[in-house]
Amino acid sequence: MNSPLAIPSIDDVRAAARRLVGRAHRTPVLTSASLDAMAGAELHFKCENFQRAGAFKFRGATNAVLSLPDSVAGKGVVTHSSGNHAAALALAAKLRGIPAYVVMPSNAPGVKQQAVRAYGGQITLCEPTLEGRHSAAERLLAETGATLVHPYDDPAVIAGQGTVALELHEQVPGLDAVVVPVSGGGLISGIAVASAAVSPATGVFAAEPAQADDAARSLRSGRLEPLGPANTIADGLRASLSERTLAIMRQHVRDVITVSEAEIIRAMRLIWERLKVIAEPSAAVSLAAVFAGAERFGGRRVGVVLSGGNLDLVRLPWQ
Amino acid sequence: MNSPLAIPSIDDVRAAARRLVGRAHRTPVLTSASLDAMAGAELHFKCENFQRAGAFKFRGATNAVLSLPDSVAGKGVVTHSSGNHAAALALAAKLRGIPAYVVMPSNAPGVKQQAVRAYGGQITLCEPTLEGRHSAAERLLAETGATLVHPYDDPAVIAGQGTVALELHEQVPGLDAVVVPVSGGGLISGIAVASAAVSPATGVFAAEPAQADDAARSLRSGRLEPLGPANTIADGLRASLSERTLAIMRQHVRDVITVSEAEIIRAMRLIWERLKVIAEPSAAVSLAAVFAGAERFGGRRVGVVLSGGNLDLVRLPWQ
Numbered sequence: 001m002n003s004p005l006a007i008p009s010i011d012d013v014r015a016a017a018r019r020l021v022g023r024a025h026r027t028p029v030l031t032s033a034s035l036d037a038m039a040g041a042e043l044h045f046k047c048e049n050f051q052r053a054g055a056f057k058f059r060g061a062t063n064a065v066l067s068l069p070d071s072v073a074g075k076g077v078v079t080h081s082s083g084n085h086a087a088a089l090a091l092a093a094k095l096r097g098i099p100a101y102v103v104m105p106s107n108a109p110g111v112k113q114q115a116v117r118a119y120g121g122q123i124t125l126c127e128p129t130l131e132g133r134h135s136a137a138e139r140l141l142a143e144t145g146a147t148l149v150h151p152y153d154d155p156a157v158i159a160g161q162g163t164v165a166l167e168l169h170e171q172v173p174g175l176d177a178v179v180v181p182v183s184g185g186g187l188i189s190g191i192a193v194a195s196a197a198v199s200p201a202t203g204v205f206a207a208e209p210a211q212a213d214d215a216a217r218s219l220r221s222g223r224l225e226p227l228g229p230a231n232t233i234a235d236g237l238r239a240s241l242s243e244r245t246l247a248i249m250r251q252h253v254r255d256v257i258t259v260s261e262a263e264i265i266r267a268m269r270l271i272w273e274r275l276k277v278i279a280e281p282s283a284a285v286s287l288a289a290v291f292a293g294a295e296r297f298g299g300r301r302v303g304v305v306l307s308g309g310n311l312d313l314v315r316l317p318w319q
Numbered sequence: 320m321n322s323p324l325a326i327p328s329i330d331d332v333r334a335a336a337r338r339l340v341g342r343a344h345r346t347p348v349l350t351s352a353s354l355d356a357m358a359g360a361e362l363h364f365k366c367e368n369f370q371r372a373g374a375f376k377f378r379g380a381t382n383a384v385l386s387l388p389d390s391v392a393g394k395g396v397v398t399h400s401s402g403n404h405a406a407a408l409a410l411a412a413k414l415r416g417i418p419a420y421v422v423m424p425s426n427a428p429g430v431k432q433q434a435v436r437a438y439g440g441q442i443t444l445c446e447p448t449l450e451g452r453h454s455a456a457e458r459l460l461a462e463t464g465a466t467l468v469h470p471y472d473d474p475a476v477i478a479g480q481g482t483v484a485l486e487l488h489e490q491v492p493g494l495d496a497v498v499v500p501v502s503g504g505g506l507i508s509g510i511a512v513a514s515a516a517v518s519p520a521t522g523v524f525a526a527e528p529a530q531a532d533d534a535a536r537s538l539r540s541g542r543l544e545p546l547g548p549a550n551t552i553a554d555g556l557r558a559s560l561s562e563r564t565l566a567i568m569r570q571h572v573r574d575v576i577t578v579s580e581a582e583i584i585r586a587m588r589l590i591w592e593r594l595k596v597i598a599e600p601s602a603a604v605s606l607a608a609v610f611a612g613a614e615r616f617g618g619r620r621v622g623v624v625l626s627g628g629n630l631d632l633v634r635l636p637w638q
Contacts, residue, residue, distance in 0.1 A: 028347040030369060034437075049595045050349060118353075269632065276368045276628035278595040309595035313588065316632065 005244055008155040010197035013162035013190065016063040020163055023066075023095065024059050025051055027164075029171045032274045039290055041297045044172045045271075046164060049279055049309025053119070055236075056164055056187055056307050057088035057151075063160030064149045065092040073098050076146035080126075080133040082108040083236055084308050085151040090121030101146055103136040105129075111312055152186025153242035162190030168303050169199045177296070178303035181285045182206035182215045182256065183237040185245025187307060192252035202303075205296075206249065206256040207289030209233075209264060214240045216256040219249060233261055233317060236282030236308060257289040264288050265317045271306065278309040281317065324563055327474040329516035332481035332509065335382040339482055342414065343378050344370055348490045351593045358609055360616045363491045364590075365483060368598055368628025372438070374555075375483055375506055375626050376407035376470075382479030383468045384411040392417050395465035399445075399452040401427040402555050403627050404470040409440030420465055422455040424448075430631055471505025472561035481509030487622050488518045496615070497622035500604045501525035501534045501575065502556040504564025506626060511571035521622075524615075525568065525575040526608030528552075528583060533559045535575040538568060552580055552636055555601030555627060576608035583607050584636045590625065597628040600636065 030045045048056035065077060076099035079089050086102045093100035100121040104113060105128035116123055126136035141148060150157065164187070169175065178195060180188040192204045208215050211232035217225040218241050227240040241249070259267075268284035271277060283306040290297055290304060349364045367375035384396060395418035398408050405421045412419035419440040423432060424447035435442055445455035460467060469476065483506070488494065497514060499507040511523045527534050530551035536544040537560050546559040560568070578586075587603035590596060602625040609616055609623060 025350075028349075030347075031344075033371065047595075052352065054595060272597055272632055276366075276373060276597040278591055278597065313591055313635065314638065316635070319633065 005247060006155045007244065007248060008159035008162065008190070008193055010194060012155065012159035013166060013194045016059070016156070016159040017163045017166050019063055019066045020059060020160070023062055024163070026167055027051055029168065030275050030277065035270060035274050038270070039297065040294065041290065041299060042301045043290065044175070044301070044303050045275060046168045046303055046305050047277060048164060049277060049283060049306050053084070053088045053091045053115070054308055054310040055084035055088065056161055057084040058091060059163050060157035060160035060186060060190070061085060061088040061092040061149060062095070064154060064156040065089070065096050065098070067156045068147060072147055076101060076144055077149045078137055078140050078144070078146045079103070079149050079151060080137045081151050082112060084310055086112070086121065087115040087119060089149055090116045090119035094120045099146070101140045101144060103133055103140065105133065109312070151239065152184035153244055158186050158190045158193070158245070160190065161187045162194040164305060165191040165194035166198065169195065169202070172301070172303060174301060175199060175202045175303045176300035177203040177205055178305065179205045179207050179286045179289050180305045181234070181237060181282055181307050182208050183282070184239035185215065185241045185249060187305070188253060189245045189248040191305070192248055196252050203254045204252055205254050205289065205293070207285045208256050208258050209237055209285060210258040210260055212237050213258045215249070216258050218246055219253065219256050222250065234264055234282040234285050236280060237285065257293045259285060259288040259292050263292060267291065269318050277306065279306045280308050280311040283307045283309065324566060325474045326563065326567060327478040327481065327509070327512055329513060331474065331478040332485060332513045335378070335475070335478040336482045336485050338382055338385045339378060339479070342381055343482070345486055346370055348487065349594050349596065354589060354593050358616065359613065360609065360618060361620045362609065362623050363494070363621065364594060364623045364625050365487045366596060366625050367483060368596060368602060368625050372403065372407045372410045372434070373627055373629040374403035374407065375480055376403040377410060378482050379476035379479035379505060379509070380404060380407040380411040380468060381414070383473060383475040384408070384415050384417070386475045387466060391466055395420060395463055396468045397456055397459050397463070397465045398422070398468050398470060399456045400470050401431060403629055405431065405440065406434040406438060408468055409435045409438035413439045418465070420459045420463060422452055422459065424452065428631070470558065471503035472563055477505050477509045477512070477564070479509065480506045481513040483624060484510040484513035485517065488514065488521070491620070491622060493620060494518060494521045494622045495619035496522045496524055497624065498524045498526050498605045498608050499624045500556060500601055500626050501527050502601070503558035504534065504560045504568060506624070507572060508564045508567040510624070511567055515571050522573045523571055524573050524608065524612070526605045527575050527577050528556055528604060529577040529579055531556050532577045534568070535577050537565055538572065538575050541569065553583055553601040553604050555599060556604065576612045578604060578607040578611050582611060586610065588637050596625065598625045599627050599630040602626045602628065
């Protein structure tokens, strides 16, 4: 439908914000004097782990679902995802009363399949390969006439994620920087578009596991670099940028800060202990980047996006 | 100083609220559609686990410290507590620039001693008995000329805790009920006084472990009943009421709902999984009571006070 590089504007983000009123949570911003002291900066944590379905993904999924005309929407939506986007899309579709078809790899954790089913999503299991995912999704699209809602390479999804920044800049005016985990780039692209419009002095920084550093390499080379094995505890950050999200990041993102697995686990534990909130490893990457980039953020007013809080509470990574 | 049964008024609570502006966090209220569905009620979680020093205790401690005239305050404050009040008082004293002397039992967990020290509190270890605590505190009071700030049997402390309810009723008007963990009764007494004044239609309910049910028995008999061994995971709820807090509860509290250890652990896990916040076992007792009292709360708008989030993150009780 959209040309490959359609880029959402601030007006698209504002329209998304209007659609989300009464549907998505306006998530709170938390602070911690002890984390501020450790970072030597003033940190404002935007808690998207409190978002419906436990992650920012509900914003983009809902905006995409609500953007469909009735005639199209009735046939439902399709996605391929083993993570937070799948559950978010299932919930967004349920709230509009339309079917959601989700392609998941056959090795996806049972708990993630349960979340999708709990929201009424219909799961099609596929071979755990990129090829397997895509062919299963293509087949579903052909059979059902439903619309694909990509986890991040979709202007309506990106515009929805950008509403995080509209809220954050209202809640905390005058941020010097905002630090955002990056995977496929949907969240940071939306935040970058919105921040450039409403708070242009705020520097937007990406946070990425060193074990899945395709965004850092892509931004450096200026073209999409392949992801590699992505052997990171941050299971939500194992996707790679698209041409669209790379283009937005090249325009608006100051830098990508990469962090080690040990830094991620340490930051996650600090968030649990000091902020008293459950952040998944992918979300903790943002605080890890603040510590890793201390020389940049020292004395500054920094927004830290906690992207989600979905994880199995059976064993903690520091145990 | 105060007559044994001095009871704070709503004006005292409002004065406390003014003292706390810019010092204590105005904590957010969170909701969860899935917990609402499970409870068959509309639940509003007041997140005092996000309060400074990790629990509501900072409110009462700060109000007590700020209520002291300069001449008295300069000599410092004393308390005996192995838990959240000790750390809260140490922080409140530090912010006023006065010493805090804390009597802790020699078997108090290292992590709790560290929290007190991190806020600059001076610890005196004592025999782990009620007698040991009291004589150590008496000695400190005599030596230093400091003022005792009791964890709950103090009108200024109770008034400070009452500010939880002032905020909650502003944030969520029209609550049918509010459910509050009870131990010594400082939190529920403050909430009861404030609720009776600003939202008299709201029923105030206490939540208590069945393994430490002195409040339930005392409210039934009308006089202080002894606590017993208090063999509960809710380590913050092992104190017993005072004449003052019992008198307030008899006037204002509808009922005490007791819950089993298994119910506490289940509620705690649900709070972590669904709300994505770290609640300590003592805080989860309130949600456990909502489930246990389903016939009372069905279809109602219920405030649920999450009193604190301080616990060792080394082993989870459901593991």
